[in-house]
Amino acid sequence: MAHRRRGVGVARSGAKNAKIQKKADEMKAMSLQSAMDTCQTLETKLTEFAERHRNEIQNDPAFRTQFLKMCAPLGVDPLQSKKSFWNGVLGVGDFYYELAVKVAETCLATKARNGGIMSITEVQSMLAKRTTRFDFAGTSSASTSTSKKKKKKSKDTYSEEDIKLAIKKLAVLGNGFRTIEVGNSTMIVSVPTELDNDHMEVMTLAKNMQCVTTEQVCEVTGWSKSRAERALQLLLQEGMAWLDKYEGLDFYWFPSIWKETMEEEQS
Amino acid sequence: MSSSDFEYPEFYSFPPFFTIQPVLSTREKQMALWQELILRYHTEKKIKTLVVHDCPLWKNESIGRQLSPEDIGVVMTEFCKSGHGEWQDDNETRCRILWRKPEQLATDIYQWAEANQMINNVCTVYELHSGEDVNGMSFQGADEELLRRALSILEDQGKAAIFKGDTSEEDGIKFF
Numbered sequence: 108m109a110h111r112r113r114g115v116g117v118a119r120s121g122a123k124n125a126k127i128q129k130k131a132d133e134m135k136a137m138s139l140q141s142a143m144d145t146c147q148t149l150e151t152k153l154t155e156f157a158e159r160h161r162n163e164i165q166n167d168p169a170f171r172t173q174f175l176k177m178c179a180p181l182g183v184d185p186l187q188s189k190k191s192f193w194n195g196v197l198g199v200g201d202f203y204y205e206l207a208v209k210v211a212e213t214c215l216a217t218k219a220r221n222g223g224i225m226s227i228t229e230v231q232s233m234l235a236k237r238t239t240r241f242d243f244a245g246t247s248s249a250s251t252s253t254s255k256k257k258k259k260k261s262k263d264t265y266s267e268e269d270i271k272l273a274i275k276k277l278a279v280l281g282n283g284f285r286t287i288e289v290g291n292s293t294m295i296v297s298v299p300t301e302l303d304n305d306h307m308e309v310m311t312l313a314k315n316m317q318c319v320t321t322e323q324v325c326e327v328t329g330w331s332k333s334r335a336e337r338a339l340q341l342l343l344q345e346g347m348a349w350l351d352k353y354e355g356l357d358f359y360w361f362p363s364i365w366k367e368t369m370e371e372e373q374s
Numbered sequence: 375m376s377s378s379d380f381e382y383p384e385f386y387s388f389p390p391f392f393t394i395q396p397v398l399s400t401r402e403k404q405m406a407l408w409q410e411l412i413l414r415y416h417t418e419k420k421i422k423t424l425v426v427h428d429c430p431l432w433k434n435e436s437i438g439r440q441l442s443p444e445d446i447g448v449v450m451t452e453f454c455k456s457g458h459g460e461w462q463d464d465n466e467t468r469c470r471i472l473w474r475k476p477e478q479l480a481t482d483i484y485q486w487a488e489a490n491q492m493i494n495n496v497c498t499v500y501e502l503h504s505g506e507d508v509n510g511m512s513f514q515g516a517d518e519e520l521l522r523r524a525l526s527i528l529e530d531q532g533k534a535a536i537f538k539g540d541t542s543e544e545d546g547i548k549f550f
Contacts, residue, residue: 219402222400343396349390349393352393353393353439358390369387
């Protein structure tokens with residue numbers, strides 16, 4: 108209050124301004140300091156949390172997703188943070204880069220037979236079959252993993268979310284890596300081929316019916332024959348569809364969709 | 375190995391596998407898969423000859439698909455091109471399946487000879503394909519003509535010499 112009374116005097120306005128300025132600076136410094144403190148605390152707490160739950164973050168896809176959700180509103184992206192403290196704490200940055208490489212390898216290895224399109228489910232199960240497990244920045248945390256995780260199917264080692272995030276990293280490189288939704292399943296496309304709505308609709312149809320004929324496509328969509336043929340021919344040309352001549356009819360099958368159905372039947 | 379042991383690959387249940395694919399790159403992949411299947415089937419079952427009209431591979435009852443006779447011809451022509459098959463007759467009804475190409479077989483035999491102290495020793499052709507020491511080797515039960523081709527490769531390389539026995543099976547091989 109003393110400040111205020113003295114500040115009323117007009118003659119002292121210069122001094123007053125200087126004082127206000129000084130006070131303002133002090134307050135700025137303080138709030139900056141407190142913000143920095145808060146950040147510091149947050150960082151420490153997050154680090155503690157991450158360290159405490161390191162195994163879960165690395166091995167449990169559900170937990171990992173939750174952890175990432177928690178980080179997002181705080182403006183922390185552990186996935187991007189190869190250079191930050193996160194890498195030291197978690198090695199999470201590496202996790203997604205390595206997964207991205209594995210996903211890319213899987214897609215390229217199967218490209219000849221599926222034309223560069225395959226379901227996330229298939230990628231998951233192929234990755235699960237690979238014997239080498241990702242070694243987290245030299246940590247041998249696998250031995251200490253809880254029994255709960257051991258009970259989980261190995262297929263769950265990478266969640267759909269994980270693979271989607273990894274694909275996002277690949278997308279940066281160009282080359283057309285992306286995910287598309289076909290019916291209720293997510294497909295990874297590893298070729299730059301443009302797929303328009305017609306192609307997507309044909310595949311969605313095939314997802315429900317296993318395989319389609321030109322006539323079936325026309326019937327369901329109401330398209331002209333030439334429109335249906337155009338869509339099917341491109342998919343065939345790209346190797347995304349295979350032709351099955353059976354009892355005088357041409358059936359179009361999609362290895363990506365067929366494989367996914369097989370996986371689902373197995374599990 | 376009994377017939378029930380053979381594990382069919384997954385694509386054997388994929389219906390379009392039984393239609394020759396119209397798109398070149400897909401067809402190349404398809405042919406490669408057929409070659410792999412034919413070779414593995416005959417190697418694992420130790421079948422030396424594929425009789426075209428009698429081969430069970432062309433038909434998959436469980437999915438109701440089969441290769442048409444013309445398509446079988448295409449698949450077999452491609453198979454022979456791969457170097458793992460040879461027609462035994464002009465009508466192309468019987469095909470000798472080369473489990474291993476002669477060059478591979480020659481290498482296998484010489485490695486076996488080295489591992490079993492056969493260098494500077496003699497064994498017979500019979501011992502090579504049916505002897506007690508060749509259990510599990512790639513040339514166990516191999517076609518005799520194929521074996522002889524492999525042996526002549528070794529002879530050309532100066533790694534073996536062949537001399538006549540009373541019967542062809544008693545022909546001896548000396549390894550160097």
